[in-house]
Amino acid sequence: MRFAAILLAWLAVLPAAAAQTYKVPPGDEVATFAGGCFWCMESDFDEVPGVVATISGYTGGFVANPSYEQVSSGRTGHAESVEVIFDPKKVSYEKLLDYYWVHIDPTTKDRQFCDSGNQYRTAIFWHDEAQHRAAEESRKRVEATKPFKAPIVTEIVKAGPFYPAEDYHQDFYRKNPVRYQFYRKGCGRDERLRELWGAKAGGHH
Numbered sequence: 001m002r003f004a005a006i007l008l009a010w011l012a013v014l015p016a017a018a019a020q021t022y023k024v025p026p027g028d029e030v031a032t033f034a035g036g037c038f039w040c041m042e043s044d045f046d047e048v049p050g051v052v053a054t055i056s057g058y059t060g061g062f063v064a065n066p067s068y069e070q071v072s073s074g075r076t077g078h079a080e081s082v083e084v085i086f087d088p089k090k091v092s093y094e095k096l097l098d099y100y101w102v103h104i105d106p107t108t109k110d111r112q113f114c115d116s117g118n119q120y121r122t123a124i125f126w127h128d129e130a131q132h133r134a135a136e137e138s139r140k141r142v143e144a145t146k147p148f149k150a151p152i153v154t155e156i157v158k159a160g161p162f163y164p165a166e167d168y169h170q171d172f173y174r175k176n177p178v179r180y181q182f183y184r185k186g187c188g189r190d191e192r193l194r195e196l197w198g199a200k201a202g203g204h205h
Contacts, residue, residue, distance in 0.1 A: 036112025
């Protein structure tokens with residue numbers, strides 16, 4: 001993909017230090033979502049009141065401590081994902097699920113917008129049985145009310161090891177706003193969300 005090639009060229013000059021693991025504050029909980037480019041997912045979830053932190057990373061694969069280049073090859077099994085640390089007294093897991101759906105294209109397998117490959121699949125990674133039940137119920141609700149005909153292919157799977165992405169990926173939209181907006185707009189993310197979800201669409205308008 002041309003955008004991927006441009007981004008890899010930009011990122012090649014950045015240091016590849018690994019991000020520090022985030023310690024979840026007492027009383028807070030963790031949700032893990034894959035929805036294509038983790039820069040965009042991080043940017044979107046940071047806007048939710050009650051979200052304490054977001055961490056870009058890799059999960060769902062079979063290689064320990066993968067690098068961005070390895071994941072980008074599509075051969076490690078990982079999905080670009082975000083860990084969302086949230087205060088359940090301020091926002092429920094169910095609300096995060098509702099928010100998640102309208103910020104992704106759940107109709108495409110191994111692809112999101114301009115990015116293709118299994119590393120860009122959509123998935124909800126549940127951490128306990130309560131999250132598992134909530135995710136399954138959420139998908140049923142969306143299937144019953146979705147404003148489009150295409151079936152939903154988003155996976156609901158048990159969470160495994162999550163590897164934080166390199167430091168330069170964390171808060172990329174804040175550190176590199178021009179490059180981020182160039183990518184997001186060029187990828188057609190928000191335009192596609194509006195096509196799918198209409199007035200309910202998430203994203204940047």
